[in-house]
Amino acid sequence: MTKTFFLGCSTGVFEAPSGVLSPLSLLVCSLLLFSSCSVPRAGSPPEPQEHHPPGQTALLRERAKTYQEILEERHLSPEGLLVYRRIRPITEQGPWPDLASLPPGSYGNLADGCVWTSCYLASQSFRYATTGSDAALLQVKITLSALQMLTDITGKPGLYGRSFDRGRAEASYEAEHHEWRQGAGRFSAYRYRGDVSKDQIAGLIFGLIVTFELVPDQDVRNSCRLQLLSLADHILDNDLNIVDIDGEPTRFGDLQGTIFGVPLGVNALIALSTLKGAFRATGLPRFEDAYLDLVHQGYIDFSYWAKFELFGKTNHNNDVMGLLSTYSLLSLEEDPVIREGLISSIKRTFRYVGKEKNSLYNGVYCSQVEVDPILLLDAIESLVQFPDDKVAEPLDLRERDELGRSFWHNRKGVPRAAHAIPMKLRVMTSFNWKTCPYALVRGAAADDEVVFSGCDYLLAYWLLRYHRLLPEPESDPERMKAPEKSGE
Numbered sequence: 001m002t003k004t005f006f007l008g009c010s011t012g013v014f015e016a017p018s019g020v021l022s023p024l025s026l027l028v029c030s031l032l033l034f035s036s037c038s039v040p041r042a043g044s045p046p047e048p049q050e051h052h053p054p055g056q057t058a059l060l061r062e063r064a065k066t067y068q069e070i071l072e073e074r075h076l077s078p079e080g081l082l083v084y085r086r087i088r089p090i091t092e093q094g095p096w097p098d099l100a101s102l103p104p105g106s107y108g109n110l111a112d113g114c115v116w117t118s119c120y121l122a123s124q125s126f127r128y129a130t131t132g133s134d135a136a137l138l139q140v141k142i143t144l145s146a147l148q149m150l151t152d153i154t155g156k157p158g159l160y161g162r163s164f165d166r167g168r169a170e171a172s173y174e175a176e177h178h179e180w181r182q183g184a185g186r187f188s189a190y191r192y193r194g195d196v197s198k199d200q201i202a203g204l205i206f207g208l209i210v211t212f213e214l215v216p217d218q219d220v221r222n223s224c225r226l227q228l229l230s231l232a233d234h235i236l237d238n239d240l241n242i243v244d245i246d247g248e249p250t251r252f253g254d255l256q257g258t259i260f261g262v263p264l265g266v267n268a269l270i271a272l273s274t275l276k277g278a279f280r281a282t283g284l285p286r287f288e289d290a291y292l293d294l295v296h297q298g299y300i301d302f303s304y305w306a307k308f309e310l311f312g313k314t315n316h317n318n319d320v321m322g323l324l325s326t327y328s329l330l331s332l333e334e335d336p337v338i339r340e341g342l343i344s345s346i347k348r349t350f351r352y353v354g355k356e357k358n359s360l361y362n363g364v365y366c367s368q369v370e371v372d373p374i375l376l377l378d379a380i381e382s383l384v385q386f387p388d389d390k391v392a393e394p395l396d397l398r399e400r401d402e403l404g405r406s407f408w409h410n411r412k413g414v415p416r417a418a419h420a421i422p423m424k425l426r427v428m429t430s431f432n433w434k435t436c437p438y439a440l441v442r443g444a445a446a447d448d449e450v451v452f453s454g455c456d457y458l459l460a461y462w463l464l465r466y467h468r469l470l471p472e473p474e475s476d477p478e479r480m481k482a483p484e485k486s487g488e
Contacts, residue, residue: 060383061473064461067454070389071120072139073098075453080146081164082117083107084430084453092449104167109176113163114150114196115203116431117143119324120455122210126462129214131478140215144223147204151230153192155184156245158234161192162200181245194244197252201242202270202321204231209277209328214466225281232278232287240271257294257302265306265345266318268299269325276332300341307349312408312416312438319353320434323364330368343369350375356420357382359460360433367467376469379460385423386432386457392450394443395427406438415440431456 075083078100085108086096099106121143128136151160162179165171168189174180183190205228212224235242235255242253257268272294279287306322308314326346333339346369353361354375362379366372397403397417404418416438427442429435433456464470472479 056380056384057471057473060380060461060470061476063383063386063388064458066388067457071453071455071458074451075455076142077107077146079149079164080117080142080144081107081113081150082120082143082146082453082455083110084112084116084455085110085450087448087450090447090449096451104169105165105171105173107163107165109171109173109193110163111177111193112200112430113193114147114160114200116453116455117146117150118200118203118207119431119459120453121147121207123455123458123462125207125211125214126459126466127478130462130466131476133478135478137215137217137220140211140220141217144211144220147207148223148227149187150192151227152185153183153187153190154194154245156234158230158232158237159242159245160196160200160204160231161194162196164190164192167191195250196242196244197250198242198255198267198270199252199317199321201231201253201255201274202266202325205270205273205277206324206328209273209280209332212277212281213331221281228274228278228281229284232274235271235274236286236290240267257297257299263298263302263305265303266322266325268294268302269306269322269329269345272299272303273325273328276329280332295338300338300345303342303345304348306345307352309352312406313411314352315411316434316436319349319361320431322349323353323361327364327368356437357423358433358437359383360456360463363460363463363467363469366469367463371469379464380470382423383457383461383464387424387428390428390432390452390454392428392443392452395425395439395441397421397425397440400425400440403440405440410436410439412436414442428452433460 071082074086074096076099077083083099087108088096121140124136124139124143127133128140147160150164151158153164154161164183164187166189168182168191170180171191174191177193179195180191180193182188183192208224208228212221212228215221238249240255240257241249242255244250244253255267255271255274257264257271272291275287275291275294278284279291303322303326306326307319323346326342326349329342330339330346333342346365350361350365354365354372357378359379359382362372362375366376366379398415403421406416406418408416410416414436416436417440420437421439423432426432426435426437427439430452461470465472
């Protein structure tokens with residue numbers, strides 16, 4: 001039995017199983033709805049671009065080619081791990097050295113190796129499904145092997161590390177994070193960073209599901225199947241928690257859909273996508289039963305609250321987790337009632353993120369819900385404005401009056417623009433789609449040069465291409481007959 005709660009705001013209602021909502025959760029949900037009501041901002045929102053310059057399609061394809069080349073040369077380890085951030089003294093000049101030629105401990109203290117390697121895997125699966133390119137298939141296999149290594153290195157089935165590095169001794173950067181451990185078994189010559197969190201798992205599930213669905217190669221599908229199986233078993237065996245090698249839950253590894261009766265929408269979406277993906281890949285009834293049990297507990301309704309923002313404060317990382325998980329679920333789910341609940345969730349999220357000109361998010365929405373012309377134009381515009389290489393530089397746009405100024409600062413205390421900052425003015429980060437698009441200040445001058453991979457561009461570009469939301473280039477050297485989608 002469900003109860004419907006009308007919380008005094010035109011933005012929506014909340015339905016949950018009887019007895020789920022405590023007085024505390026009602027208060028929190030009221031704040032959520034209040035925060036989604038419109039708040040006046042300085043200035044007027046920019047008009048959407050109605051026309052795009054000739055040659056734009058070729059420009060986007062050429063940029064994808066450039067980012068692909070840079071990523072393979074500069075950011076892909078011999079094992080297939082995406083070393084998404086590279087650092088060197090600013091005094092050094094010339095090409096970046098090949099990762100294979102560097103001494104142990106050179107990959108760096110990467111917290112997000114699992115999630116961004118998984119997103120790169122998804123980009124190459126979309127690329128392969130679009131073009132049939134042998135080069136894309138090779139990247140799929142290399143990257144998938146690195147993800148398998150990220151779990152094998154822990155010695156515990158279904159448990160993943162955040163990243164790994166070569167070496168038998170502690171690297172200097174390990175003082176910054178104490179969860180580095182020596183690899184198990186045949187990976188004893190490696191060290192890995194533990195304490196994996198749910199954002200890593202959200203990206204992993206997304207990458208494995210996309211790859212399982214779009215790449216018919218049997219070796220690839222078997223690897224995806226085994227990884228989804230082990231991960232889902234780990235989550236179920238530990239009551240929807242990620243448990244580290246020491247037997248303790250990781251710091252941000254709880255996937256329970258509520259806390260003290262308050263819905264945690266992102267958790268609900270990750271847990272649901274894990275079980276749905278495992279059932280799709282294995283066909284084992286225990287995963288379907290567990291998935292439907294969560295549905296009956298109200299997890300679809302909890303997903304409605306995946307986005308939380310109050311007085312300009314929000315965690316943009318939650319948006320990535322929620323939307324990647326929503327893509328996974330909507331791409332697999334056929335039940336109309338469950339789909340309706342998931343679509344309600346993403347539509348509520350887009351009351352916030354729909355104005356951010358986020359190419360990845362807009363691609364998820366337009367491919368899984370409906371094609372919105374303004375969202376699609378915004379997605380293309382941001383890809384057009386993307387730089388040709390991602391070099392980290394300090395940002396200070398407080399004097400740019402045309403950007404306006406929000407009354408609120410973001411959750412890190414940084415002043416915000418009134419509207420999303422154009423991509424050409426934003427600071428470059430490890431994954432631009434998860435960075436606050438309103439931040440007027442970020443970073444400071446440093447003695448090191450920092451560059452990031454173009455995994456974010458490649459994922460958005462190839463997702464849009466695969467779903468035919470971007471026009472086909474007149475000529476694409478990779479374009480062959482795309483592989484048939486598996487019917488399994």
